[in-house]
Amino acid sequence: MKLPSHITSTARRRAESASDRTPIYAMVGNPNSGKTTLFNALTGLRQKVGNYPGVTVEKKIGTTWSQHGKPIQVIDLPGAYSLAARSPDEAVLRDVLFGRREDTPQPDRIICVVDAANLERNLYLVHQILDLGRPVIVALNMMDMAAAAGLKVDAAALERALGVPVIPCEAVHGKGLVGLRLAMSRVELPLARHRWDVPAAVAPAVAELQASLTDNEGRAPLVARAEALLLLTDFDTVRVAGSRPLSARTHEILGNWRQRWESAGTDWAATLIRSRYDSIGGLCQDVVVRTREQGPSRSDRIDAVLCHSFWGWVVFGAIMTALLFSIFSLAEGPMDWIESQTTALKGLVNGAMAAGDLRALLTEGIIGGVGPIIKFLPQILILFFFVGLLENTGYMARAAFIMDRPMSKVGLNGRSFIPLLGSYACAIPGIMATRTIENAKDRLVTILVAPLMSCSARLPVYLLMIATLLPGDAVSAGKKAGLMLLMYALGTFGAFGFAWLFKRTLFKSAPPHMIMELPPYQPPRLREILRQMLGRAWLFLKNAGTIILAISIVLWALTTYPKHPDPAATPTEQIAHSFAGQAGHLLEPVIKPLGFDWRIGIGLITSFAAREVFVSSMGVIFGVAGADENPTPLRDALRAARWPDGAPLFTPLVCLVLMIYYVFAMQCMSTVAVVKRETNSWRWPLFQIFYMTGTAWLFCFVVYQMGRSLGY
Amino acid sequence: MSARTQTIVALAIVAVTVALLVRIYVQKCRKPGCGGDCGALSPEVKKLQARLKK
Numbered sequence: 001m002k003l004p005s006h007i008t009s010t011a012r013r014r015a016e017s018a019s020d021r022t023p024i025y026a027m028v029g030n031p032n033s034g035k036t037t038l039f040n041a042l043t044g045l046r047q048k049v050g051n052y053p054g055v056t057v058e059k060k061i062g063t064t065w066s067q068h069g070k071p072i073q074v075i076d077l078p079g080a081y082s083l084a085a086r087s088p089d090e091a092v093l094r095d096v097l098f099g100r101r102e103d104t105p106q107p108d109r110i111i112c113v114v115d116a117a118n119l120e121r122n123l124y125l126v127h128q129i130l131d132l133g134r135p136v137i138v139a140l141n142m143m144d145m146a147a148a149a150g151l152k153v154d155a156a157a158l159e160r161a162l163g164v165p166v167i168p169c170e171a172v173h174g175k176g177l178v179g180l181r182l183a184m185s186r187v188e189l190p191l192a193r194h195r196w197d198v199p200a201a202v203a204p205a206v207a208e209l210q211a212s213l214t215d216n217e218g219r220a221p222l223v224a225r226a227e228a229l230l231l232l233t234d235f236d237t238v239r240v241a242g243s244r245p246l247s248a249r250t251h252e253i254l255g256n257w258r259q260r261w262e263s264a265g266t267d268w269a270a271t272l273i274r275s276r277y278d279s280i281g282g283l284c285q286d287v288v289v290r291t292r293e294q295g296p297s298r299s300d301r302i303d304a305v306l307c308h309s310f311w312g313w314v315v316f317g318a319i320m321t322a323l324l325f326s327i328f329s330l331a332e333g334p335m336d337w338i339e340s341q342t343t344a345l346k347g348l349v350n351g352a353m354a355a356g357d358l359r360a361l362l363t364e365g366i367i368g369g370v371g372p373i374i375k376f377l378p379q380i381l382i383l384f385f386f387v388g389l390l391e392n393t394g395y396m397a398r399a400a401f402i403m404d405r406p407m408s409k410v411g412l413n414g415r416s417f418i419p420l421l422g423s424y425a426c427a428i429p430g431i432m433a434t435r436t437i438e439n440a441k442d443r444l445v446t447i448l449v450a451p452l453m454s455c456s457a458r459l460p461v462y463l464l465m466i467a468t469l470l471p472g473d474a475v476s477a478g479k480k481a482g483l484m485l486l487m488y489a490l491g492t493f494g495a496f497g498f499a500w501l502f503k504r505t506l507f508k509s510a511p512p513h514m515i516m517e518l519p520p521y522q523p524p525r526l527r528e529i530l531r532q533m534l535g536r537a538w539l540f541l542k543n544a545g546t547i548i549l550a551i552s553i554v555l556w557a558l559t560t561y562p563k564h565p566d567p568a569a570t571p572t573e574q575i576a577h578s579f580a581g582q583a584g585h586l587l588e589p590v591i592k593p594l595g596f597d598w599r600i601g602i603g604l605i606t607s608f609a610a611r612e613v614f615v616s617s618m619g620v621i622f623g624v625a626g627a628d629e630n631p632t633p634l635r636d637a638l639r640a641a642r643w644p645d646g647a648p649l650f651t652p653l654v655c656l657v658l659m660i661y662y663v664f665a666m667q668c669m670s671t672v673a674v675v676k677r678e679t680n681s682w683r684w685p686l687f688q689i690f691y692m693t694g695t696a697w698l699f700c701f702v703v704y705q706m707g708r709s710l711g712y
Numbered sequence: 713m714s715a716r717t718q719t720i721v722a723l724a725i726v727a728v729t730v731a732l733l734v735r736i737y738v739q740k741c742r743k744p745g746c747g748g749d750c751g752a753l754s755p756e757v758k759k760l761q762a763r764l765k766k
Contacts, residue, residue, distance in 0.1 A: 547733075550729045550732055
């Protein structure tokens with residue numbers, strides 16, 4: 001049965017064209033089709049970013065200009081492979097297009113961004129959107145990639161077949177934007193004339209649902225038909241807040257047809273999907289020409305090794321080891337230089353000023369607090385250079401693919417690995433990236449374990465402890481890298497272990513399957529990597545120059561006041577008498593079984609603001625305790641620190657236990673706030689603080705006591 | 713600079729810093745999240761946020 005899809009009232013079209021209101025465009029497309037790049041290229045910085053009310057799905061609205069200088073609004077909708085929603089992002093896309101959301105107007109026109117190199121798969125969503133009977137422009141993106149893959153896509157033939165403007169473009173290089181803007185500026189756009197055969201047995205169901213959607217939900221006839229076709233294949237499984245629910249009558253009709261099909265034993269939903277693909281397949285045969293025989297691409301050949309069940313792991317391990325090794329071996333020189341400059345600066349201030357509180361604030365509070373943090377800048381730069389390199393070349397997606405198998409052992413899949421991978425940089429974007437996980441239980445488990453991955457804020461703590469534990473000259477970079485790798489592995493295995501536990505106790509559900517698109521390998525774009533790396537370095541310095549500086553100043557005051565009544569008191573006696581010393585002493589009974597004294601306790605309290613504050617706290621506390629006239633590097637000051645009985649405080653065992661504490665403990669105020677926002681409850685962040693810090697304490701207790709009994 | 717003057721100036725710096733920290737805390741409470749401090753935001757979005765602030 002042929003169903004017309006291009007009928008629209010001429011009067012309505014005239015009314016629309018006569019209207020002064022500029023049309024609202026929605027930009028839709030598959031993930032990795034270059035949709036956001038195109039959106040950014042069109043709108044530049046004229047964007048408003050927010051959330052759809054009630055759901056944590058980003059809403060981006062931008063403004064571009066028509067050829068006549070009129071502003072055109074563009075909504076960047078979440079990427080999806082079809083209108084059948086499987087996650088909140090995809091549900092928002094579906095609801096906006098069908099006009100189900102109160103907070104977002106139904107777009108007047110739609111730009112479908114299509115990856116020319118994967119035309120058949122991308123056209124499925126386009127095909128569903130053309131059913132809506134709205135004016136559509138197809139942006140045929142990544143034409144260069146298609147040509148490189150030996151595909152010649154005939155844009156004119158596709159335009160003739162679909163009946164809508166098809167604009168070839170390359171968003172990354174800014175090509176085709178003028179053509180797209182010209183198409184968007186047209187007062188009237190032709191409507192689609194594509195047709196496809198809906199199986200005759202399904203047609204009565206489509207007609208009945210269409211009538212109900214028109215009568216009860218107030219949909220336009222073509223939108224109602226498109227929605228009916230979707231409901232019959234998807235059964236409206238994913239709903240999100242802010243979406244208008246379907247009427248009881250529509251639900252009843254849908255339920256009846258579903259029951260009837262189930263009892264008949266015919267999968268009409270699959271038949272509908274297949275018939276759509278048949279139509280798309282025929283279309284692709286007409287418009288895509290292979291210019292050369294298709295063999296395995298360069299990416300396929302590389303993937304044969306990098307995604308291999310054995311060699312993939314070997315390469316993955318080698319890359320991670322090389323990354324950590326280079327952090328230590330390459331950064332040593334610049335780090336020593338920064339340290340010597342910090343020490344020289346302290347000496348300069350001490351020489352230029354008379355003794356007093358202001359001098360102490362400058363040398364011990366400011367230079368002593370911020371200096372030890374800045375020292376780690378070279379290592380942070382190297383880490384982010386390599387991370388940028390791996391992301392830029394397309395290897396990160398392969399890492400997710402490799403990790404899918406171990407993830408499935410703990411009840412999660414590779415989709416959860418991407419947020420976990422992001423958490424190596426910072427848990428906050430990692431937790432926010434869980435929004436794409438469709439299963440609510442899997443999402444919550446991923447949120448709960450994401451902060452266990454060793455984020456970059458832990459790096460200064462690990463580096464300081466490793467420097468104290470294994471002094472630079474005597475120990476090879478390999479040993480240091482090995483210890484660092486151990487900490488990263490501990491966090492990763494901890495996250496997997498807890499995910500396994502949670503999936504078997506609190507959040508029982510079957511592990512989901514993962515389908516993931518591997519982007520083609522690309523040569524690294526050094527400029528982009530350097531830009532990202534310098535951006536991170538700037539943020540690190542900004543953080544050191546604001547929050548860490550402020551906390552160092554306050555901490556200095558807390559370690560200096562109230563003054564000891566005896567002016568001849570030693571620096572250690574002074575800190576013990578101070579506010580910070582009193583707080584540390586209160587905490588000491590709890591942390592003493594882990595080998596920590598009250599001074600480390602002060603560091604644990606202050607580093608709840610951010611983990612790296614621990615390093616500056618140690619700088620302030622042990623700088624205050626050290627000799628003013630002869631400043632020493634922090635690691636030496638830590639190595640010289642003693643218990644009241646004269647025993648060394650930072651023994652190798654205590655350094656190891658401290659690192660383990662920071663692997664597991666929930667020491668980040670910002671992460672707590674984000675978990676609260678994402679779960680919409682205080683229950684889960686509080687649970688997270690309890691289980692993570694509890695595990696940290698227990699693990700450290702066992703390691704320290706065992707180490708002590710073994711004579712360490 | 714005398715020891716007494718040094719103490720007064722140091723305490724004034726500490727007071728200003730505490731006020732700054734309270735301000736940052738209040739801002740965080742109003743708008744939880746890293747505020748871009750984690751480096752996960754792209755330079756484009758950061759420029760955009762700066763423009764929107766203006």
